[in-house]
Amino acid sequence: MSGGVSEILVENLRVLDSDCGVELKTVKGRGGYIRGIFVIDVFLENVRQGIKATGESGSHPDDKFDPSELPVVSEITFKDVVGVNVSLVGGVFLGLEEMPFTSICLSNVSFFSVLPPDPSKSSWVCSNVVGSSLDVFPEPCPELEGSSSECFVSSREISRVAIL
Numbered sequence: 001m002s003g004g005v006s007e008i009l010v011e012n013l014r015v016l017d018s019d020c021g022v023e024l025k026t027v028k029g030r031g032g033y034i035r036g037i038f039v040i041d042v043f044l045e046n047v048r049q050g051i052k053a054t055g056e057s058g059s060h061p062d063d064k065f066d067p068s069e070l071p072v073v074s075e076i077t078f079k080d081v082v083g084v085n086v087s088l089v090g091g092v093f094l095g096l097e098e099m100p101f102t103s104i105c106l107s108n109v110s111f112f113s114v115l116p117p118d119p120s121k122s123s124w125v126c127s128n129v130v131g132s133s134l135d136v137f138p139e140p141c142p143e144l145e146g147s148s149s150e151c152f153v154s155s156r157e158i159s160r161v162a163i164l
Helices: none
Strands: 004-025 033-054 072-094 101-111 124-127 129-137
Touching: 004 072, 033 101, 072 129
Parallel strands: 004 033, 033 072, 072 101, 072 124, 101 129
Antiparallel strands: none
């Protein structure tokens, strides 16, 4: 089992000409947790996917892993995110059926594409995820359309340990 990562602040991020703007990934057998992640003030340009979080990131590096060790992914906040020239999809959130991602928060998130809108395709891809959103364009998937006030006003202090 892995440990985990928590209470991480990423801010003032600029990503240009990339496959994915911001990505969180894990896989069955890792165990551990990803929680208390704050991604704030992000500008993305010429990316295929704006935000991606997946629990099926590929094979496990250890052939003796225990597939019953499931990672916990919760309390993930994306705030003040703008993406221009997003060519494939704004957001992808694929939790695990056995352990859905919870408390995902999107606040003031906008993705714009150079391609004309295709009504047969969604700008968001979601499964096994629960969360809330406020001021998100294009409209997020139904799993992220909750309106929890806890999502948008964090009572915890975010401390800066290192500035890179």
